[in-house]
Structures are given as C-alpha cells and as structure tokens.
Amino acid sequence: MRSLIPTLHVTRPATSTGLAPKLGGLPWGLSTSLWPVCKECGQAMSLVAQLPVRDALDQLGPLAGQSELSDLVLHLFKCEGEDVCSFWNPDIGTNAAFFLSRNDLREGYTAAPESTTEILPELWVTGWKPFEDPVPPELAEAVNDPIRWLNDFTDDMLFPATHRTKLGGVPWWTGNGPQQVPNAPFAYLLQIDQFLEVEDAEHDVSFGNFCSDGTCYVFVDAESLRATMFINR
Template sequence: MKSFVPTLVMSECWPESFSFVDQYGGRPWGLPEALWPSCSSCGRAMPLLAQFAHHPKRIDLGREGRRVYLFLCQNERDHCYEDHAFVFLEAEQCTGRWTERPTSASALLPSVTVVGWREKEDGISPEDYVRFFQRLEEGGKAWSSLSEMETKLKGTPTFIQQPGGDAATFAGQIDCFLKVIDNIPPELWQKDQLGRSIYQSPTEGPLFMSRSKEEGIAYLDFVNFGDSGMGYFFIRPDRERPEGSFFWDCC
C-alpha cells in the first residue's frame, strides 16, 4: 500500500503562507470564526489538530478544492482529550485569511507546516490490506509487521492496541511526536531543570523537543495521546456530505 509521509518544519521558522497549506496544529487558514467547534464536554473551543486540502491520491475529500479541518480537545484542566470535530469546507466558503483564535480556546497545538510529501510503499498488498481489516473485525490482532510508527496519509494503519475504522475510509494517522526539520536557530535551544531539551519558541513559548541522531532532524512533543500514542482518522468522501471519524490509542 502506498502512503504519503509529510516533510515538516516549525511554521514560525518558515516563510509565512498567505494561502491554504497542509498543516498540523496552529491556527486554521480560511475557516470562518463562527465554524470553529467547541468541546461538548468542557465547552471550550478545541485546538486544531490538522488541516488538509483535497488531493486525489493523498487524501480524497470527495470534491476538488474541498478542505478538511480536524479539531481535538486538549483541555488538561478538565481532562478533555477525546472530544473531536471535523469541519469540511468548499474553497468558495473559505475566508482567505488565518482564522482568529476564539477567546474560549484552550492552548493551541504548536504550528507545523507541511513543505512536501514523500510517497512510500509499506510492503502490504491491497489484498492483504483488506484481509487485515477483516481479521480485526473478527477479533484479530493489529498489524505487527510494519516497522515504523509514523505520521502519514493513506497506507496501512499501525494500530497500537485498539483497532478501529474500516479499510475503505482510513485516511491517515498522526504520531504524538512529529518529525521536523531542525532549522531552529541554535540560540533557541535550551534545557529545562530536568535536563530536557526545549525549543524556546518566540511566539508559542517553551516546547519540548529532542534532536534526532539523524542530522538535521528533531522530534516535537506535539499532542497528548497518552504514553507514546497515535491518532487515527477516517474519512468517507461523499461528494455532498463527507464524514470523518477519529480516535487515538497509546501503549
């Protein structure tokens, strides 16, 4: 099965975009303020987890020009980590600017920009892919032969414990740690009192990050999915009424 792995940079270390871009975290682009969803449990506006534009191979949203915004509550005070929402917009419905943050919003997730997509074969045939989901429906175990737990669109999901969704609608997965290009100015790398690496973001404050052994790469502590968790999203790309579902799991 073919997947698409994003090449990522911290948004504030990259030239600002004045049009829609695929993105993880940060503020939405083009979403009318009135459509920013709130958590049904705590009532606060939920942070953006990701936004993507329709692409016939990477992410099928059912119509050219359509965008999807995925929100997930991260309200630590009220322990809200499950509530989520999908917003689908046509290109003509977008505002043409960055969305203003609601006053009720809990802390936003760090903004990470997609600057490219890399096609990758995971070695799973389409026939095995369908059988894999059939076994899950019968109580089988999650796939264990995929070596990389990584953020991607399409391909075969690497479920940790609890499988879900179906073969036809799997759209992608998001790791709690995002692999980003380390183009961060050296003076913004610091250590906290426990010796953990911190990126002292000029706009978002201290963010936990670790430098990879792979040169020029760092890992951002992006979202709370429990202990080394992964989020999975599924999209039914109906031309008139697309639908999405999401869940996360951890070790």
C-alpha cells in the first residue's frame, strides 16, 4: 500500500511564506484562545504539527479527493510539562488533535501563552516521497489486530526506521503492537516517530517526549472532521 514519507528541513525554504506544513515550532496564526491546555497540569501544550490539507493531507489517506476540505489545517498538540502528564492517552485532555479553517487563522506566528511551554524543534516539510508499505493488501485490516499483529507479520514486512514517520498506507506499530486503536469511522492518517531524519541536520532529531522511544499516531473521521492522537511505545 502506498504511503508518503516527508522530507524534513530545519531551514525553511526561501520560497516558502505564510502557512506551510511543518512539525514543531510555534503555530502560524492560531488564536491564543484556541491554544490547547493540558487538563492534568493546566499548562499550555506544545505544537507537534500544523499540516494544511491542501498542501499535504489530500495527497492520500482518509481525506483524499475531498476538495471541500482543502481549506482545513490539521493541528496536533501534546503536553510536554515537567510533571509528565498522560500525554499518550487520547481521551483525557493531555493531547489535542483538531481541524481549523484557514479563515480562522491570522497572519504570523502565535507566541506561546506561557513562558514555561516547551517548544519542540521546528522542522519544515519540504516534500513527500512515495513509498510502498511492505504489508500485503490482504493483511491491511489485520494490522490493527493485536493477536494477528503478533502472529501474521514477519521480519520482511518491517519498515525502515527512516520511514516510520509517514502519511497514509497502514500504520506501522511499535514493539508493543496495536494499542488504543480507535474504532470506525476513524481511519489511520499519519504517524510521527520520536526520532526524525532531517536533511540539513548532522544527526537525527529527537522530537520531544514520546515515552522515550514511542511513535505518535493520528486517526481521523473525515465525515465529522474529528481527529484523535495517541502515542505507543
């Protein structure tokens, strides 16, 4: 199954202005009143990603071909507070995943509402490379079943470590297998690994606290425009 691997740069392309797909940093144009706050510790969350649908997410995945969604922007946040809240849990308000219309965004970066808010490394998505997931189509539905994951998936289906941040295709789970997988109508959209290959950096970038070695997964309900995010180890 086809997926897309982002090409990441620390340096923003000289030709890029305004809202653009990226991981980390400060959000572009977000109203401070919409900045998510952790319900465990009360601290403003950190931006994980800001991804315009027309620039990225409509290339494939559950949103593909839905032109009426092209003005939307996916926002992902998680708590990075020192108290180590349960940011991996999608249901208790310690992370946030939501869509906003471009019309809801203003010009320019939005400063963090609190000086203690951790700002994750800003990495620009400068392109998408096609990749054929090594999971055969007949196993696509089994990938979310914990028992079948252990029994039916072999070493020759392993994803390269550099391809564990991707858009579309099927999720590739961490060593503990499928956990917290949401039920239909939610469908897999993308995942972001803690360790990221960056074109203009000397070493891989460690991207925040994803339980030391985890991966962030995002599922969406394209009809109701709901998104959910969780982190597995």
